[in-house]
Amino acid sequence: MYAIVDIETTGGKYNEEGITEIAIYKYDGHEVVDQFISLVNPERDIQPFVVNLTGINSNMLRNAPKFYEVAKRIIEITEDCILVAHNAQFDYRILGTEFKRLGYDYKRKTLCTVELAKDLIPDLPSYSLGKLVRSLGIPVTDRHRASGDALATVKLFKMLLDKDSTKTIIQKSIRLNPKRQLEPRHLDILESLPSETGVYYIHKADGKIIYIGKSNNIKKRINQHFTNTNHKSKKIQTQVTAVTYEATGSELVALLKESEEIKRVKPLHNRALRRNIFTHALYAFKDGNNYLNLKIDIADGRKKPITTFSNRQSGKSFITKAVEDYNLCQKLSGLYKTKSSCFKYEIKECEGACIEKESPELYNKRVLSLIEKNSYSNKNMVIIDRGRKVDERSAILIQNGVFKGLGFFNLNYQINNLEVLESIITPMNNNRHTQHIIQSYLRKNKRLKIITFD
Incomplete structure (x- = not known):
């Protein structure tokens, strides 16, 4: 007995996707004997490109059942069945991830129609579901919807x-x-x-580096390169002959080294990696009443940002938390558009800078505290992080707000003496990317040891 499955998802980061639609046809080798088709509320955002591809949007899913509400039916219809899917690795992983969130270990035997088609119908130009069924004359309706794709897979499997x-x-x-x-x-x-x-380097036969990356687990990350089915991974799989690495202990050191090495070596498969490392930034300006205003805006190389973000949502989350932590005004922080007072003032949680009730001097003092905390402009400091061994630490040196480089040390006197510290530091380039990497890391890792000096 077979359970032929197709799943549509939200897209997004690996293992963070959610199911938006599922279709399962129970097939006994001759005909479909049972079926289950349902939209699913993924309880997370759908990537815009997925909405364009499938036509499934958040409004359609608002009243759809959540995964836990359909989980029992999925278990029942696939019980004692071999799970069949076009790229079974994907559908089985997504189902496993959803069940894992519920604390259930979902296991089924699987068959992949991509793999079968390559064995039974070799030398076709493409094995994507759309092109494969077209080349075999199999009719398909509702392409990129779970029911349509699952039915096409039933006919293909037959x-x-x-x-x-x-x-x-x-x-x-x-x-x-x-x-x-x-x-x-x-x-x-x-x-x-x-x-x-650490940082890893993927080489082809002549020794040339074709990809540079960083990971908190080098072996696991390389295994993903070798098992992923996207275009870049497939290229790497055919070209790789060796992988070298440099252990760093610290993720921050790995990020900085990766960025510098990619710029220096310019590997073939890293072309798009850092194109959009940050898209938005936090800026400050004084309004006509002398109040310091904050604004999340598209990053502009001509302006000096306080800090930068990988996307607008990350920036908005930061400023929302900052308003709470520093008791700032929603209106002057760009979160609440109004010509009068902000919402927090109405509920007595804002001191009234929005209607000039609080003086600019008092209000600006809190804004400057936020800026001071999140910008290392003009600062002299050393960021201490993990080293490559238990008794070792890494040091990232910043002088006058400029990233100078990094190194490793074993003894505290080496970083308390500036001359000794400078001698163990390997100089590195300071640029907008390194600033973004350092600021983002400091935001996420609040407990890092930081030593300031004159």
């Missing part, structure tokens, strides 16, 4: 069952966990890699 006349290829393709099988050379490379934080 054809593949017929083609496997000896019934041996399909039998051999059944897996308990549909992970891509690693090639022996990839396994050899993985054997030599550590599960440590």
